[in-house]
Amino acid sequence: MSTGPSSKVKVGSSQPSEASLKSKRGMFRKDLHHMMYGFGDDANPLPETVALVEDIVVEYVTNLVHKAEDVATKRGNLFAKDFLFLIRKDLPKLNRCTELLSLDEDIKQAKKITWRDED
Structure with a gap:
């Protein structure tokens, strides 16, 4: 008790x-x-x-x-995959999160290219 x-x-x-x-x-x-x-x-x-x-x-x-x-x-350590694991059964949330993570990666790659071109 x-x-x-x-x-x-x-x-x-x-x-x-x-x-x-x-x-x-x-x-x-x-x-x-x-x-x-x-x-x-x-x-x-x-x-x-x-x-x-x-x-x-x-x-x-x-x-x-x-x-x-x-x-x-x-x-x-806490990673994005931990959150994806928790929402794996909620397909709309899972799809939106993976889409946003993919877009974030695309933005990071575009910034790298832009910074490289400016040098």
Whole structure:
């Protein structure tokens, strides 16, 4: 039986406290506001709605990172393949992530070519 405040958080764990998550509030509001409008919401969504969506997104990403850390514990390093492993059953997310990673690699290659040509 646990006598501490929470038996879920490990000693020395990198899981953020509830207070630290609340201090990050508002970081994505502007971006979420534009994304919600882009996906068909009102041009000026209610601040409460944006705050709720932000809370959901932050919680999802935080949980995903913690799961990826658990997957990567044997290696000690966190790589993109750890996230791909976690979303492997969600094909739309997996396809979008692999597309973005491919585009990122293409951009890196284009920058190398551009830098080489400038020299």
